Every structure is written in C-alpha cells, then in structure tokens.
Amino acid sequence: MKIVAELLNLKDEQHRAPHTVGPDQRVIEVIILMADKNIGAVPVVKDGKVVGIVSERDYVRKMELKGRASVGTPVSEIMTHDVRTVNSQQTVDQCMNIMTDCRLRHLPVVDDGCLVGLLSIGDLVKEAIAEQKRLIEKLQQYIRGETY
Template sequence: MTTVAELLKLKDEQHRVPHTVRPDQMVFEVITLMAEKNIGAVPVVRDGKVVGIVSERDYVRKMELKGRASVGTPVSEIMTHEVKTVAPGDKVGDCMAIMTNGRLRHLPVVDNGELVGLLSIGDLVKEAIAEQARLIQKMQEYIRGESY
C-alpha cells in the first residue's frame, strides 16, 4: 500500500508544500488566501510547529453563523486546536481511517515536528481508486495467464 511520502511526491508542485498562516493573522487574510489558492484548509503554524488548522468549515460555523467580523478576528479564535497529523511513513489506508473516523477533510503531514505536507480527502480517494485499478489490472493479467 502507498505511503504518505509517496503520495506527497505525486502531488503537483504548487500543492506539494502547504500554505500556512500564523495564529495572530486575521481571519479575513486567511479566507482571502484560501480563495486565491483554491484551497479548503490552511495549517496554523507558530515557531515552525503546527498549532492548529483552519478550514472553510471553521469559517462558516464560527464566523458566518455567529455574525462575527473577519477583519478583526484572529485565526486563533476559530482554528481547530486539536489537530490530527500523520507521518510520511503512514499508509494511505490508515489516513483514510483517521479522516473517516474524525470526519476530517485535511490532514497535515508532520516529520520530526516539522510540517512537510497537507493531504486532502480528495488526494486519498484518488490514490485509493488508482490502487484498485492497479489491483484489477494485475488480476486480469493473472486470469489471462500473463503474470508469472
């Protein structure tokens, strides 16, 4: 099964290194960044360490629905503080289980305490489909007597 490190290498260059924000940045800056980059979540980093993550879901639930102003609210007030992370050696299937069980759409990838990537549920689903296609191909070759 594919590892997180292998999956990160498959991502196109513009999405390989995640955009990050600081906890003291204003929410308006973050949603502007997410709109410009067409991304759904941004890890929040302080002193090189992931201290949170802010997503479109956080924005809608903690800002819009409560009528708060994006301009004067720091990210630290709406970010998810307890962030699930994965390591480069973790398997895609394990990441899917974490996302499914936690109802998450994004997983920061941390190596020795440093953020090295960000996986979306779309990344994992795409890889799971590709893995199934490879397995089907191998089974068809076996049935036809083409593999040894």
C-alpha cells in the same frame, strides 16, 4: 499500498508545500488565501509547529453563523486546536481510517515536529481508486495466464 511520502511527491509543485498562516493573522487574510489558492484548509503554524488548522467549515460555523467580522478576528479564535496529524511513513489506508473515523477533510503531515505537507480526502480517494485499478489489472493478467 503507497505511503504518505509517495503521495506528497506525486502532487504538482504548486500544491506540494502547504500554505500556512500564523495564529495572530486575521481571518480575512486566511479567507483570501484560501480563495486565491483554491484550497479548503490552512494549517496554523507558530514557531515552526502546527498549532491548529483553519478550514472553510471553521469559518462558516465560527464566523458567519455568529455574525463575527473577519477583518478584526484573529485566526486563533476560530481554528481547530486539536489537530490530528500523520507522518510521511504512514499508509494511505491508515490516513483514510483516521479521516473517516475523525470526520476530517484535511490531514497535516508532520515529520520530526515540522509540517511537510497537507493531504486532502481527495488526495487519498484518488490514490485508492488508482490502487484498485492496479489490482484489477493484475487480476485480469492472472486470469489470462499472463505473468507480471
């Protein structure tokens, strides 16, 4: 099973480094960023540290449903403050368990206190499927008596 660092290296150049926002930025800026980059969540960073994350879910629940204005509201008012993170040495299985247990769709990757990447549930599912395909191929080779 691969580790997070390997998954981050597989991402294409435009998705490798995560887009971030500051807690004082306005919600409208985050929504525009997410739409422009076709992403569902953005880590909130202050002084180089992850202090929150803003997702489409946060926007819908804390802005739209409450009739708040995106133009005047700072990100800090709608972001999820209690952010679950992983480091780049954790396995795909560990990340899948965290995301499943905590019902998360995005997981910031932090090494030595610095944000180094962002994993989505899609990234992990894609790798889990690839791992299953590799295992099936090895089993088929074994059954055929081939060495690998």
